[in-house]
Amino acid sequence: MGASGIRTLSRSLCDILNAVGTSERHGTNIVTLVNFDYRGFDTLGEEYILFAAVIGAVLLMRTHRGEKTSARPGKVSEQPVPLRTDAVALGSRPALGLTLIFGMYVVLHAQLTPGGGFQGGAIIGSATLLLYLGFGYRTWRQVMPTAVLDPVEAFGAGAFVVAGLAAMAAGAPFLTNLLPLGKTGSVISAGEIPLINIAVAIAVSTGFAVLFVEYLEETREPDAGDEE
Amino acid sequence: MNHAAFLLPAWLFVIGLYGIITSRHFVHLIGCLTVVQSSTYVLLLSVGYRTGAGAPIFADHPVGSPAVDPVVQALVLTDIVVGATVTALLLALALQVHKRKGTLDPQRLRPLRP
Numbered sequence: 001m002g003a004s005g006i007r008t009l010s011r012s013l014c015d016i017l018n019a020v021g022t023s024e025r026h027g028t029n030i031v032t033l034v035n036f037d038y039r040g041f042d043t044l045g046e047e048y049i050l051f052a053a054v055i056g057a058v059l060l061m062r063t064h065r066g067e068k069t070s071a072r073p074g075k076v077s078e079q080p081v082p083l084r085t086d087a088v089a090l091g092s093r094p095a096l097g098l099t100l101i102f103g104m105y106v107v108l109h110a111q112l113t114p115g116g117g118f119q120g121g122a123i124i125g126s127a128t129l130l131l132y133l134g135f136g137y138r139t140w141r142q143v144m145p146t147a148v149l150d151p152v153e154a155f156g157a158g159a160f161v162v163a164g165l166a167a168m169a170a171g172a173p174f175l176t177n178l179l180p181l182g183k184t185g186s187v188i189s190a191g192e193i194p195l196i197n198i199a200v201a202i203a204v205s206t207g208f209a210v211l212f213v214e215y216l217e218e219t220r221e222p223d224a225g226d227e228e
Numbered sequence: 229m230n231h232a233a234f235l236l237p238a239w240l241f242v243i244g245l246y247g248i249i250t251s252r253h254f255v256h257l258i259g260c261l262t263v264v265q266s267s268t269y270v271l272l273l274s275v276g277y278r279t280g281a282g283a284p285i286f287a288d289h290p291v292g293s294p295a296v297d298p299v300v301q302a303l304v305l306t307d308i309v310v311g312a313t314v315t316a317l318l319l320a321l322a323l324q325v326h327k328r329k330g331t332l333d334p335q336r337l338r339p340l341r342p
């Protein structure tokens with residue numbers, strides 16, 4: 001098949017997906033339908049690339065520092081801590097709420113409008129940095145203990161596999177939709193796609209949060225008596 | 229569609245590669261790598277582009293109206309996620325190099341010894 005043949009095939013695939021996606025899967029965002037239904041298995045691999053990269057980065061940083069030290073807030077060594085100005089503290093608090101709500105909106109409307117679990121998860125994960133800006137390092141670490149973040153991230157990543165295996169247990173191919181498709185245009189529609197998006201958003205947002213915690217912990221000094 | 233659109237990813241790729249080759253700092257090198265990676269986003273989006281077509285999202289216009297290729301857009305999403313996490317992993321590696329060797333200049337790093 002020549003280059004023109006491939007182009008024709010890709011054009012017709014594009015036309016078929018755009019034409020039948022909404023009626024077949026009851027979602028209006030074809031990109032999400034491709035990612036979480038037609039190409040769902042690939043997205044599972046994509047999520048585990050993210051999961052593996054987070055684990056790799058965390059392992060690299062934690063092995064050097066020791067497991068115990070990352071469980072609680074560290075101290076800054078010689079350099080003085082700049083005080084937060086009132087403008088930063090005041091500005092980041094409303095921004096935190098707005099960013100969190102926007103992230104949840106992007107996740108929940110995955111099958112309807114632009115967005116999805118990965119994009120919304122990245123927004124929610126970044127919003128946790130506003131917590132650090134507005135309330136300071138110690139509060140930020142207390143709200144997000146790594147002992148909770150790690151299993152929650154694993155839960156998000158595992159839920160995607162469970163959704164796939166549930167279909168196999170019911171006798172259908174991996175990741176086949178088992179739920180009713182619902183009314184097109186509703187937040188609760190397109191079967192399992194919203195649920196899988198929420199699971200992906202949980203994995204991505206906590207993955208980002210774990211990375212932020214580990215990177216900022218690198219700037220802190222271990223307490224006396226911590227394993228090095 | 230106009231072939232000039234493919235010049236932009238080529239330019240992004242070459243300028244990122246130039247940065248990688250001439251880089252004297254690992255963080256700068258990782259930044260250049262993301263520029264190279266962003267060329268693939270633009271390339272994929274240009275491949276799926278159709279003149280006069282809208283986004284493949286039928287929330288506010290009816291099914292059947294012309295839309296660009298949704299498959300390459302889904303691929304770009306995968307691409308961006310992988311790019312972001314690889315960057316995070318590389319930066320963690322750069323941190324370790326700096327802790328052990330005290331420098332991030334590839335020229336000043338001695339070869340690794342067992």
